Amino acid sequence: MRRLMPWAAGLLALVAGFVLQTQLYTGQERTVSTILMFVGLAAAWNLIGGYTGYASFGQVGFFGLGGYTTVVVMVHAHLSFWLALPVAAVVAGVFAAAVGWPLLRLRGHYFAVATLGVAEGLREVVTNLPGVTGGGAGITIPTVGPAAPTPWLGNDGFYVLFLLLAAGVVGVAALIATTPAGYALRAIHQDEEAAGAMGVNTTVAKTLAFAVSAALTGAIGAAYAFQQVTIFPERLFDVDITVLMVVMVVLGGSGTVAGPILGAVAVGAASEWLRQHLAVGHTLVLGALIILAVILLPQGFTSYVSSRQYSLLENVRRYRL
Amino acid sequence: MTLSARNLSRRFGGLTALAGVDLDLAPGRLLGVIGPNGAGKSTLINLLTGHVKPTTGRVLVDGRDLTGARPWRIAHAGVARTFQIVKPFRGMTVVDNVIVAVLFGTGQAVRAGTRAARQSALEVLDRVGLADRAGANPAELSVADAHRLELAKALALRPRVLLLDEVLAGLRPAEIGPALALIDRLRADGLALLMVEHVVRAIAAVSDEVLVLHHGEVLTRGTAGDVLADERVIAAYLGARYAARSRAASEVPHE
Amino acid sequence: MSPLLQATVYGLLQGCMFGLVAVGFSLVWGVMNIVNLAHGAFVVLGAYVAFEVHRLLGLDPFLGMVPAALALFVLGYAVQRYLINLVVNAPIFITLLLTFGLQLLLVNGLILGFTADYRSIPTAYAARSLVLPGDLRVPLGRLLAAAVAVGLTIALGYLMRRTRTGMAILATGMDRGAARLMGIKARHVYALTFGIAAALAGAAGAAVAGVSTFSPADAGRFTLFSFVAAVLGGLGNTAGALLGGVVLGLAEGIGGQLLPGTLVNAVAFAVLVVVLAIRPQGIAGRAFYAARVET
Numbered sequence: 001m002r003r004l005m006p007w008a009a010g011l012l013a014l015v016a017g018f019v020l021q022t023q024l025y026t027g028q029e030r031t032v033s034t035i036l037m038f039v040g041l042a043a044a045w046n047l048i049g050g051y052t053g054y055a056s057f058g059q060v061g062f063f064g065l066g067g068y069t070t071v072v073v074m075v076h077a078h079l080s081f082w083l084a085l086p087v088a089a090v091v092a093g094v095f096a097a098a099v100g101w102p103l104l105r106l107r108g109h110y111f112a113v114a115t116l117g118v119a120e121g122l123r124e125v126v127t128n129l130p131g132v133t134g135g136g137a138g139i140t141i142p143t144v145g146p147a148a149p150t151p152w153l154g155n156d157g158f159y160v161l162f163l164l165l166a167a168g169v170v171g172v173a174a175l176i177a178t179t180p181a182g183y184a185l186r187a188i189h190q191d192e193e194a195a196g197a198m199g200v201n202t203t204v205a206k207t208l209a210f211a212v213s214a215a216l217t218g219a220i221g222a223a224y225a226f227q228q229v230t231i232f233p234e235r236l237f238d239v240d241i242t243v244l245m246v247v248m249v250v251l252g253g254s255g256t257v258a259g260p261i262l263g264a265v266a267v268g269a270a271s272e273w274l275r276q277h278l279a280v281g282h283t284l285v286l287g288a289l290i291i292l293a294v295i296l297l298p299q300g301f302t303s304y305v306s307s308r309q310y311s312l313l314e315n316v317r318r319y320r321l
Numbered sequence: 322m323t324l325s326a327r328n329l330s331r332r333f334g335g336l337t338a339l340a341g342v343d344l345d346l347a348p349g350r351l352l353g354v355i356g357p358n359g360a361g362k363s364t365l366i367n368l369l370t371g372h373v374k375p376t377t378g379r380v381l382v383d384g385r386d387l388t389g390a391r392p393w394r395i396a397h398a399g400v401a402r403t404f405q406i407v408k409p410f411r412g413m414t415v416v417d418n419v420i421v422a423v424l425f426g427t428g429q430a431v432r433a434g435t436r437a438a439r440q441s442a443l444e445v446l447d448r449v450g451l452a453d454r455a456g457a458n459p460a461e462l463s464v465a466d467a468h469r470l471e472l473a474k475a476l477a478l479r480p481r482v483l484l485l486d487e488v489l490a491g492l493r494p495a496e497i498g499p500a501l502a503l504i505d506r507l508r509a510d511g512l513a514l515l516m517v518e519h520v521v522r523a524i525a526a527v528s529d530e531v532l533v534l535h536h537g538e539v540l541t542r543g544t545a546g547d548v549l550a551d552e553r554v555i556a557a558y559l560g561a562r563y564a565a566r567s568r569a570a571s572e573v574p575h576e
Numbered sequence: 577m578s579p580l581l582q583a584t585v586y587g588l589l590q591g592c593m594f595g596l597v598a599v600g601f602s603l604v605w606g607v608m609n610i611v612n613l614a615h616g617a618f619v620v621l622g623a624y625v626a627f628e629v630h631r632l633l634g635l636d637p638f639l640g641m642v643p644a645a646l647a648l649f650v651l652g653y654a655v656q657r658y659l660i661n662l663v664v665n666a667p668i669f670i671t672l673l674l675t676f677g678l679q680l681l682l683v684n685g686l687i688l689g690f691t692a693d694y695r696s697i698p699t700a701y702a703a704r705s706l707v708l709p710g711d712l713r714v715p716l717g718r719l720l721a722a723a724v725a726v727g728l729t730i731a732l733g734y735l736m737r738r739t740r741t742g743m744a745i746l747a748t749g750m751d752r753g754a755a756r757l758m759g760i761k762a763r764h765v766y767a768l769t770f771g772i773a774a775a776l777a778g779a780a781g782a783a784v785a786g787v788s789t790f791s792p793a794d795a796g797r798f799t800l801f802s803f804v805a806a807v808l809g810g811l812g813n814t815a816g817a818l819l820g821g822v823v824l825g826l827a828e829g830i831g832g833q834l835l836p837g838t839l840v841n842a843v844a845f846a847v848l849v850v851v852l853a854i855r856p857q858g859i860a861g862r863a864f865y866a867a868r869v870e871t
Binding site for chain 1: 605609611659661662663664665666667668669670672673674676677678679680681684685688762763766796800803804807836839841842845846848849852853
């Protein structure tokens, strides 16, 4: 019975999400859609960064890859969005598995930098293939009329799509956490050498986590691309998206199921509020907030609560030189 | 079920950590490995378990050549080890640590699921005497209990070969007896054991054969009695002067 | 005149400047295991300091390196001492996030203060070129900048190996605990190291201002190129970072001739990924920290 409680809570949250939609104005609806998108992204990043401990700083590469795959497939092959979405996820996942083969042998900063390099490289490649991707000038999906493979979903439709995607990602994360896969990933995070000695095939486990995380991120990227209609490489491969994801997971509490959700909601809401009320300089304030939050709450909110150690200064004392 | 090593060597750049080591492990027998610090003892275990690739030589398990195989393949073949500096998963409870080994140690698909694995894990903890600390955090364990956890994690693999890397390190004299009794039980259960150790009287008590490593090479091998009286061995540990003294004193019966 | 040869000359000179930027970055990573995502912002900040000093006092940008280096040293010291030192013992992505937040702060502050327009400091001599046989043009400004870059790198090497301060830095980098036990104040040494790295970045920025255009939007590019150069050269290896920068400059210059558009940047990242996968200790270096899984 106790084991079912978290699932019941999740289901409740999903229902609440649907109910919330009926209460929102269009502008607020778009804001919440964006927050839901980040819930999904953060939960997906958590699989490789939080559970397994491999901090990928190139996650936006999969986001953009998913987005561009969708657009290219819809524009050039005239496929429906509902076909393009799974294709995008698979492409992102397979790419991650291929690229993970050499990269997952790296640790720490090296892995972070290498993944960042991959994401930047993807952006450059996309920018330099104008015939296929529209290059720097962007590319547009036809959304109305006979040329449109799928009619645009509308703000309501995208809200539901992002809500379902977020629920899906969180569901996958929860599933992984409670099954043997979760034990394997956590063991790798804590001590990869010992995990190997105990029979965990670390190569397969890491690569699967990376690929699943990438596929889910790619799916969300696909939805985002469709929502934006016209996409550009600088936006779909924006490093800031990766950083936001990571900040959300870190502040919410990495390695937990609830952490990324809390972090995404808190940071996403803060970011959107700043964007609307401080047109000039909101990124600056965001930067300052990130610095402050990372110093005061490095272990994340969920750990802060569960440790029952409520002094923020104690955090500082723990990690300072 | 045997584990054999033939002409095992490992060089790190200019340093030869291990050179030309041969050994055989058989069920129900315990091979003790001693030698001064830096003799290559831990390297030997790392080579046998796939954590380090040998420069030359072969490792055979039941006749299968597993030289240079990844650690988990060697674990699945039935070879388990403990780590000299204990490596528990600190973010998980004691029983969760063992559950990882139960789930993945035998290389078979993880069919039974975590609930059954927890049951097996508790049984293993009982076997090493840690059942009452199942829910504790590894950081809270005493030195003796931490070593027990290392052993539990290795035993959860259902191994047929067990390599122990200084499991008695840091134990008080009173704790050594029970530890040796446990090891003796494992030997009686039919495991093939290799034990790297510094506590010489422990080696003398449980080994069927002793191997002495010095500067990465096998200095000598034989029964515990022969090896410990060997002048070269004493010279390696304590220097030539004490070797001479011991030669003179060898008339006097030891305890 | 062969455009390829001309591109090689430009690439070499540009590479020396990349190298100067990378040297400080590599020093901080090698000694303190901190990847400073705000390093590029320091470069741009140095450029603006030189720009302002030129605007107010008419100081030549190459002389403006001095105030830029000093200002950045003070900033770098303070940032390390009072901000980054607070999270040194936390997991690595905490410091990455902290320095990224710092970068957001600095870059957007610069945009607010100076706008995102591209600027430069024109001098009479910088545009003139030395003309070598074969009609090879070597711009004087860039030649001077490259010479300064090499000189500063050599000076840093001397500082690290022959002065007490330098040895304290190296010792703290190798074993912080042991260094502290010997009386070295780690907090101060870390701050000093970061300050030196920032100063070098500032000086590089002043040079950039004198020989080409700059804007706050360049910060990310400088940081990323520092990564590649530092990794190529081996972490903590200051001469290696310079070498890495040169290799990168050459690749950019020659690649720009051979590849369309900005694809050359993708080549830089591909090189980075390949090097990390095959030889993380770089072309010239030995890794300070074990970055690869042993098995």
